[in-house]
Amino acid sequence: MPTGLVALLDDISVIAKAAAASIDDVGVAAAKAGTKAAGVVIDDAAVTPSYVTEFTPDRELPIIWQIAKGSLKNKLLILLPAALVLSQFLPWAITPLLMMGGLFLCYEGAEKVLEKLGGAKHGETLEDPIEDMATFEKERITGAVRTDFILSAEIMAIALAEVADEALLNRGIILALVGIVITAAVYGVVALIVKMDDIGLHLVEKRTTAAAQKLGRGMLLAMPVLLTALSSVGTLAMLWVGGHILVDGAKKLGFMPPYDAIHAIEHAVHEATGALGGVLGWLTNSTLSGIVGLVLGTIVAVLLHKVPAMFGKSAH
Numbered sequence: 596m597p598t599g600l601v602a603l604l605d606d607i608s609v610i611a612k613a614a615a616a617s618i619d620d621v622g623v624a625a626a627k628a629g630t631k632a633a634g635v636v637i638d639d640a641a642v643t644p645s646y647v648t649e650f651t652p653d654r655e656l657p658i659i660w661q662i663a664k665g666s667l668k669n670k671l672l673i674l675l676p677a678a679l680v681l682s683q684f685l686p687w688a689i690t691p692l693l694m695m696g697g698l699f700l701c702y703e704g705a706e707k708v709l710e711k712l713g714g715a716k717h718g719e720t721l722e723d724p725i726e727d728m729a730t731f732e733k734e735r736i737t738g739a740v741r742t743d744f745i746l747s748a749e750i751m752a753i754a755l756a757e758v759a760d761e762a763l764l765n766r767g768i769i770l771a772l773v774g775i776v777i778t779a780a781v782y783g784v785v786a787l788i789v790k791m792d793d794i795g796l797h798l799v800e801k802r803t804t805a806a807a808q809k810l811g812r813g814m815l816l817a818m819p820v821l822l823t824a825l826s827s828v829g830t831l832a833m834l835w836v837g838g839h840i841l842v843d844g845a846k847k848l849g850f851m852p853p854y855d856a857i858h859a860i861e862h863a864v865h866e867a868t869g870a871l872g873g874v875l876g877w878l879t880n881s882t883l884s885g886i887v888g889l890v891l892g893t894i895v896a897v898l899l900h901k902v903p904a905m906f907g908k909s910a911h
Contacts (some may be wrong), residue, residue: 643785644822646739650732655789658736663782665740666747670774673744674751679767682759690844693756696749697840697888698895704833705892707826750777753840788825792818835881838888857883 643662647655681688754773758766791814798811846854857880865876 643739643743643781644789644825646735647789650735652790652793654732656786658732659782659786659789661736662739662743663778665736666743666778666782667774669740669744669747670751670778671771674748675767675770675774678751678755678770679763682755682766683763686759689752689756689759690847693752694841694844696752697837697844698891699745700749700833700837701841701888701892702895702899703892704830704837705889706896707830708834708889709893709896747774750774753836788821791821831885834885834888834892836888837892838884838886839881841891842884842887853887857887 643659646662647658650658681692751770751774754770755766758769761769795811795814795818798807799815801807801811842853842857845851860883861876861880864879865872868875
């Protein structure tokens with residue numbers, strides 16, 4: 596009987612070690628998949644604060660919480676099951692779908708660049724006066740969740756491409772972890788950004804110490820600069836991530852020239868710059884991927900906006 600108990604405990608120990616190793620592997624895979632989606636995460640964090648403008652400070656955090664809950668529903672209830680079904684029964688479709696999402700990111704990034712260079716802002720109209728704040732708030736939340744769905748789909752697709760070789764259960768756990776952690780990180784940062792001016796104002800008005808007041812004034816001055824910087828970084832991230840997805844996807848589908856050219860230049864920079872080779876090589880790869888994204892995104896933007904306009908004019 597004691598021998599049997601020892602054997603049982605030994606078996607439990609082996610199982611526990613195996614489970615611990617599996618959990619560790621899942622954690623590593625989730626971190627890797629989440630890192631690959633970093634560019635889209637930056638854009639998500641840059642876009643969301645715009646949805647809480649025109650509201651009183653007391654409504655900002657509740658609105659962000661509603662958007663965050665909508666984001667979790669997008670990822671866990673819609674995109675996660677779809678990703679698992681896709682990876683299990685149509686794994687060949689992952690790369691084309693990922694490339695479609697990458698092309699969309701390139702288009703969005705290129706359109707923002709064109710707008711900054713003086714192009715027309717598509718889809719914008721003069722806003723009517725807000726008559727019903729509750730309805731306006733609901734519409735804002737719905738619009739934010741709809742935008743989040745596109746970005747969340749891209750995040751989950753990028754993560755899925757990284758864990759496609761994992762077992763189905765591990766795949767589901769990893770994607771769920773990525774979805775939860777990224778949502779918490781994005782909307783936690785968004786909440787901090789949105790309330791930064793309120794925190795700064797509180798420190799200035801509290802009048803405790805000169806250091807606190809100085810910090811508060813610094814936060815108030817930094818807020819518009821931070822939002823502008825986030826917008827620019829988000830645009831660059833979309834172009835870089837989108838371009839990289841397209842170049843890598845083309846390679847997987849058998850079209851090698853863009854991938855080979857970028858990596859040849861990256862390797863040359865790496866070899867020529869010594870100790871800084873790793874960083875400068877990565878920057879070279881990212882810059883060239885961003886250029887690819889900008890070119891392809893601009894082509895899509897022109898096709899979507901100019902061609903229909905031409906046909907519209909000719910029809911009249």
